[in-house]
Amino acid sequence: MKTLLQVDFPYQGPMGKEMVSQMRALAESINEEPGMVWKIWTQNEQTAEAGGIYLFEDEASARAYLEKHSARLAAWGIGPVNGKLFAVNGPLSTINRAPL
Template identity: 50%
Template structure:
């Protein structure tokens, strides 16, 4: 069983290609986090919100990441982070072609 982390927060930008260029090193560093499997980056420039959907091997590694990431975002001046952790029902997810274990 794996775990999904859903994170969103208010952010003034950058978005789109500017975000991709500015956060490339951060994206690469996330690959090195313990238990990390994958991430989908999310953004909505119209409401100035960003975040992501992450997949982790265990609940413990997901919780550890959320704690670290919330502190990292605070160091960027981003507060009010909404983070939730969900267990994945892999049987139903496989029926719907979800990319999780």
């Protein structure tokens, strides 16, 4: 069953265009992760937070990615990571034109 992964964390680094330069290789590598369907990159300069909303093919691949990504962020000195997995309610999401 498709699984939504919601991730956010404190982030002091560059956002916007500079973040694109720094993170392009990471974004390309994320396309190679097993089960990854799409990711929306999120950023908030006022609250100094960033993160992502991901859709995965199933819960196992979402959970494996969250573990890998949390370890990577920890190695960069970023945390705590707020990571949550959710099932998607399909019929209600369809009413609201969700891009699933």
